[in-house]
Amino acid sequence: MRLLKAGGIALGVGLLLIVAGAAGLAAYGWRPAIDPVDPPTGFDPAMVETGAELAAIGNCGTCHTAPGGKPFAGGLALPTPFGTVYSTNITPDPDTGIGRWPEAAFGRAMREGVDRAGRHLYPAFPYDHFTLVSDADNQALYAFLMTRQPVAAKAPANDLPFPLNQRFVLAGWKLLFLQPGPYKPDPAHDAAWNRGAYLAEGLAHCGACHTPRNLFGAEEKDRRFAGGDAEGWHAVPIGSLSPAPVPWTADSLFHYLRDGWHGQHGTAQGPMGPVADSLAAVPEDDVRAIAAYVASVMGLPDAEARKRGDALAAATADPAGPGTRPQSAGSQTVAAAVPAQDPGAAIYAGTCAACHESGRPSPFGGLDLRLSSAIAGDSPANLIRIIRHGVPAASGARGPIMPAFAAALSDRQLETLLAYLRGRFSDRPAWTGLGDAVRAARDGEVAAAAAASH
Amino acid sequence: MIELKVNGRTQSIAADPDTPLLYVLRGELQLNAAKYGCGLGQCGSCAVLIGGEVVFSCVVPVLLAENKEVTTLEGLGTEDEPGPLQRAFIAEQAAQCGYCIPGMMIRAHALLRKTLTPSDAEIRRALQPHLCRCGTHMRILRAIRRAAQEMRSAAVEPRGTAAREPVL
Numbered sequence: 025m026r027l028l029k030a031g032g033i034a035l036g037v038g039l040l041l042i043v044a045g046a047a048g049l050a051a052y053g054w055r056p057a058i059d060p061v062d063p064p065t066g067f068d069p070a071m072v073e074t075g076a077e078l079a080a081i082g083n084c085g086t087c088h089t090a091p092g093g094k095p096f097a098g099g100l101a102l103p104t105p106f107g108t109v110y111s112t113n114i115t116p117d118p119d120t121g122i123g124r125w126p127e128a129a130f131g132r133a134m135r136e137g138v139d140r141a142g143r144h145l146y147p148a149f150p151y152d153h154f155t156l157v158s159d160a161d162n163q164a165l166y167a168f169l170m171t172r173q174p175v176a177a178k179a180p181a182n183d184l185p186f187p188l189n190q191r192f193v194l195a196g197w198k199l200l201f202l203q204p205g206p207y208k209p210d211p212a213h214d215a216a217w218n219r220g221a222y223l224a225e226g227l228a229h230c231g232a233c234h235t236p237r238n239l240f241g242a243e244e245k246d247r248r249f250a251g252g253d254a255e256g257w258h259a260v261p262i263g264s265l266s267p268a269p270v271p272w273t274a275d276s277l278f279h280y281l282r283d284g285w286h287g288q289h290g291t292a293q294g295p296m297g298p299v300a301d302s303l304a305a306v307p308e309d310d311v312r313a314i315a316a317y318v319a320s321v322m323g324l325p326d327a328e329a330r331k332r333g334d335a336l337a338a339a340t341a342d343p344a345g346p347g348t349r350p351q352s353a354g355s356q357t358v359a360a361a362v363p364a365q366d367p368g369a370a371i372y373a374g375t376c377a378a379c380h381e382s383g384r385p386s387p388f389g390g391l392d393l394r395l396s397s398a399i400a401g402d403s404p405a406n407l408i409r410i411i412r413h414g415v416p417a418a419s420g421a422r423g424p425i426m427p428a429f430a431a432a433l434s435d436r437q438l439e440t441l442l443a444y445l446r447g448r449f450s451d452r453p454a455w456t457g458l459g460d461a462v463r464a465a466r467d468g469e470v471a472a473a474a475a476a477s478h
Numbered sequence: 479m480i481e482l483k484v485n486g487r488t489q490s491i492a493a494d495p496d497t498p499l500l501y502v503l504r505g506e507l508q509l510n511a512a513k514y515g516c517g518l519g520q521c522g523s524c525a526v527l528i529g530g531e532v533v534f535s536c537v538v539p540v541l542l543a544e545n546k547e548v549t550t551l552e553g554l555g556t557e558d559e560p561g562p563l564q565r566a567f568i569a570e571q572a573a574q575c576g577y578c579i580p581g582m583m584i585r586a587h588a589l590l591r592k593t594l595t596p597s598d599a600e601i602r603r604a605l606q607p608h609l610c611r612c613g614t615h616m617r618i619l620r621a622i623r624r625a626a627q628e629m630r631s632a633a634v635e636p637r638g639t640a641a642r643e644p645v646l
Contacts (some may be wrong), residue, residue: 092599374496374539379518414519417606425607427519431531432538434546 046192053195055142058132060124063116063174067167075168078161080302081310082154082227084169086295087111097121097175102148103255106241107184109148117174130166131159135205137198144194146182147201147241156205156226201242220317223310230318233259233295249321251402256468257294258405260397263322267401269394269450270333274312274319282311284423285387288337288395291424293410340392368444371437375429376445387424393449400450404442404458408465411438435462480544484509485553495541499533500524502540503550511551511580515609522608525581526550532588551580554587563587566625567618574612581608586622594630596622 079085088111090099098113116123122130122140129140137151138144145151157165187193207226209218224230233254235243244250251261260267270276270288284300285291292300303311325333379390393399398407414428433441439458446455455461480491484507493502503509503526512535515523519537526535527549555561560568563583573579582605589596589604596604601622610618 092603370496370541371539374498374541375537378537419602419606425520427534427537427607429533429538431528432533432542437542 049196050192052199053144053192055132055136055138055144057142058126058129058140060140061126063118063123064126064170067171071164071167072171074161075164075166077306077310078165078227079168080306081223082165082229083299083302084114084165086298086302087148088114094173094175094177096169096172097177098179099177101180104148104241106188107182109146109182109184110179111148112179113175113177114169115172115175115177116170117176120176120178121174122169123174127163127166130169131162134162134165137194137202144191144198146184146194147197150229150232152202152243153226153229153232155202156207156222158206158222161227197240197242201240216313217317217320219310220313220315220320224314224317228299228314230262230314234262249318253405255295256405256465257296257409258401258403259295260401260406262318265402266322267397267452269397269400270337271325271329272319272322274316277318278312278315281315282308283387287386288340290391290396290398291387291415293415294406336394340395366444367437368440369448371433371441372444372448375432375441379426390426393445396449399445400452402452404446404455404461405465407442407445408438408462411441412465412469435459435466438462480540482507482540482543482548483546484548485550491540493540496539498536499526499538499540499543499548500535503535503548509550509552512584513577513580515577515581520609521578522581522585523578525584525608527553527584527588530588530591532585549584551583554583562628563590563622563625566621566628570617570621570624572614572617572621574610574614578608578610578612579618582610582618586625590622590626590629594626596626598623 085095087100087102088096088098090097090111093099094115096113096115097117098111100111102109102111113121115121118124125133125140132138133140133145133149134151134154134157136155137147137149182189205226207222209215210221213221231243231248233252234249235245236247236250236252238244243252249261249263250265252259262272266272268289272289276286276288280286280289280292281300281303283304284297291297303314324330376390376393380393382389384390396407398410401407410426411433412428412430415424415426416428417423417425429438439462442458442462443454446452480493480495482489482491482502484503489507491502491506493506500512500514503512504514512526513523514536515521517536519534522534524534524536525532527533528538528543528546530547530549551564555564563586567573567579567583572582585605585608586601589601593600598619601619605618
């Protein structure tokens with residue numbers, strides 16, 4: 025009985041502590057509302073222009089635009105391990121957008137992740153990066169957004185479980201994981217490097233996808249660029265763990281980021297596609313700065329990796345290989361001979377080889393699979409995605425197309441093909457758990473489709 | 479020998495396992511609706527259904543189609559008894575040269591199996607992988623809307639599936 029009573033007291037005290045802690049956090053995290061204003065006008069066109077370039081570097085439109093929706097009107101479902109968060113309307117609509125936000129409120133949202141009304145924002149909005157953006161750049165971004173077409177559109181309510189649906193808990197998250205900016209230049213490096221670091225770590229928020237996240241959904245700072253997961257894709261490591269068969273250089277990174285493809289690496293797919301699309305329209309120097317910074321973070325490949333890369337680059341530079349036909353002789357190619365009794369090889373020969381051994385140049389010809397990071401990577405997730413869904417045709421833009429094979433390949437056939445590709449085109453150890461990975465991809469697609477149609 | 483089930487009929491195929499499904503359909507089974515366009519899965523004229531989903535049969539070796547349900551345009555109706563999509567394409571005169579139309583119809587069929595009330599944006603998105611060089615796109619859109627309308631009405635079996643016996 026006494027024990028029970030003691031237990032009751034302990035429980036009571038525990039509850040009290042939780043309540044007090046929550047109250048304390050709520051008090052600590054309290055932020056005032058900033059008074060609304062009438063939608064401002066009369067922005068300097070030059071500043072709007074700068075803001076447009078910055079918004080492209082920040083890739084704002086990709087998350088803040090729903091499929092088929094108006095630009096910046098929000099409503100895109102962002103599936104997270106914790107639930108679904110919907111992007112908000114950042115057009116200057118006074119009622120559903122940010123039309124009544126004064127510049128100070130916009131600056132605070134970027135620096136601290138707090139909206140005009142003083143509510144904490146979820147870090148799906150990557151303010152842990154945007155906090156680094158300078159006041160001057162925030163001013164230009166504000167000018168750009170406030171001169172967009174206002175669209176009346178209210179984002180669906182977030183679908184998050186308790187207690188994550190209580191925004192004050194985000195104050196605790198920020199206490200632990202948000203290092204407030206703005207960016208401070210590193211005097212050990214030159215201006216170009218600092219410009220690259222400022223953009224890559226800040227507005228361009230590369231780490232939001234390419235850095236792994238901890239249990240709280242925060243980036244693991246000591247594993248920067250070690251690879252992460254985003255929207256059903258694996259964002260490859262871009263440091264010493266990079267799976268690229270030919271090591272990246274500042275120059276190849278620049279072309280990849282600028283054009284969306286590089287002959288030794290293939291095309292930007294998944295969430296990286298829109299990033300490259302955006303970077304095609306910003307000042308070249310900024311893309312070069314980002315590329316140079318990322319290359320410096322990667323460090324130089326060791327002598328062994330460089331030797332392998334050079335050999336591979338030389339071997340793949342000459343497209344004359346099995347199946348090669350001059351382009352003028354029509355599109356048909358002869359598939360490589362099928363070694364008998366290997367079902368993976370048979371599927372590859374009949375399904376993949378016609379394009380991937382055609383010798384047609386990048387980006388419209390299939391990539392020589394010896395160069396594929398998707399095949400050389402630690403996770404088969406990207407390869408599964410690309411085989412199942414292909415590379416879809418882009419509306420109103422030219423680009424490479426790969427047909428989807430989801431309907432043609434059973435899970436078993438896909439596994440067989442994956443194992444064959446890994447064995448033939450990379451020197452990495454065989455993947456384990458391919459069956460689970462294939463099923464997880466299928467389940468993830470179903471969940472994502474359900475969230476999108478919400 | 480490969481056993482291939484096409485439009486509800488199982489047949490033995492003599493072709494090598496790595497032969498593209500399209501060649502088997504046209505060359506061996508005389509099912510000539512699916513067309514050879516680019517041979518690289520880029521144009522959509524060779525589209526057929528496997529298990530009710532669209533595949534480009536020019537880049538699918540026949541070995542992958544074994545033990546699965548293949549449906550070609552012939553499975554959606556005949557000249558004498560055209561299915562609702564085929565009637566709609568005729569009514570709207572949606573074909574110019576007609577080479578892409580079987581693929582378009584197969585894609586539309588897969589879409590209408592999922593929804594009988596597709597928006598224009600959904601139809602356009604679904605047809606994105608299909609090229610028409612004649613420019614009959616507006617008529618193709620109209621035909622698909624008409625077919626959806628007709629399939630919604632009670633007179634017509636609402637959803638064809640590859641698993642069911644085709645209308646022959």
